[in-house]
Amino acid sequence: MNILISMAKGDTQKTFFTKEVCLELETLGNITWNNMARQFTREEFREVLIDKDICITGWGCPKLDEYVIEKADKLKVLAHTGGSVAYIASEVLFDKGIKVLSGNNIYAESVAEGVMAYMLCSLRELIYYNNEVKEGRWREDIFFNESLLDKKVGLVGFGAIAKYLVKMLEPFRCKIKVYDPFLSEETLKEYGVQKATLEEIFQSCKIISIHASYRSETHHLINKNLLSMIQKDGLLINTARGGIIDEEALIEELEKNRFKAVLDVYEVEPLPLDSKLRTLQNVISIPHMGGPTVDRRSYVTQELINNIKSYMSGGEAPLEITKAYGLSMTNE
Structure with a gap:
């Protein structure tokens, strides 16, 4: 499988993708990292999603709308390391049957x-x-x-x-x-x-x-x-x-x-x-720090990986976000 990590390179990325998490991630398949210290533009995102089976996103990522996912014919799973997916996952994404997961719970x-x-x-x-x-x-x-x-x-x-x-x-x-x-x-x-x-x-x-x-x-x-x-x-x-x-x-x-x-x-x-x-x-x-605590970030990523493995092998994905729930979440 081909996996895209769209989260910008930097300290935040490191808290989600610890050494242990990266080792586990490598068992899923080939990984493409966003090695820039910024988010992809919509145009860059559109191109880099080609031939990707899984996309793992973070806060501030461009919305996966009709334009961005137009060429993403192989995309099966969107795994968002944040909570709400309302500003990431579009109605079109759900309608294409792409499984949406997030760290919300x-x-x-x-x-x-x-x-x-x-x-x-x-x-x-x-x-x-x-x-x-x-x-x-x-x-x-x-x-x-x-x-x-x-x-x-x-x-x-x-x-x-x-x-x-x-x-x-x-x-x-x-x-x-x-x-x-x-x-x-x-x-x-x-x-x-x-x-x-x-x-x-x-x-x-x-x-x-x-x-x-x-x-x-x-x-x-x-x-x-x-x-x-x-x-x-x-x-x-x-x-x-x-x-x-x-x-x-x-x-x-x-x-x-x-x-x-x-x-x-x-x-x-x-x-x-x-x-x-x-x-x-x-x-x-308090400066918007109610949660999650920083130490829980790698736990979220690990659980998303576990859910991806389970789903891809025909099992359950407890972190799945349904279309109705996802579109009703807080739109940040």
């Missing part, structure tokens, strides 16, 4: 772990008290922090990340409400969560975590009205996409110092230097 677990860290860090006020000690102070006899145990948690969106998060929250005995228009009764029962409206979640939940896909219909889904409903000392976490929340309205509400937020994503990234989110003391601002 593996990344989802890592992001859920990140959300747990954000919850605990914020509730325990770890950053505040760390700064107090570093600056030569100590806690007062009367101090304030909170536990995650027995809290009411609201989830906006119930995809793979939110499902992993529910499992991770089980030992904390949290009462979980979920807003998702596509949530079935079967799924509700399976995960032991309660279906709720957005208004119910924002009015009744101590912790609110955003997990919706970012599409035109979810742009500013979380508006000023909903943000004004967050209870005093509540906690809002966003590891989805910045555009899901009306950021200007969020800043206005946060300035009232009524609730806290942990933000991993923003409407404009990198976050502008003059953004008030950089200075608000009730906000923990």
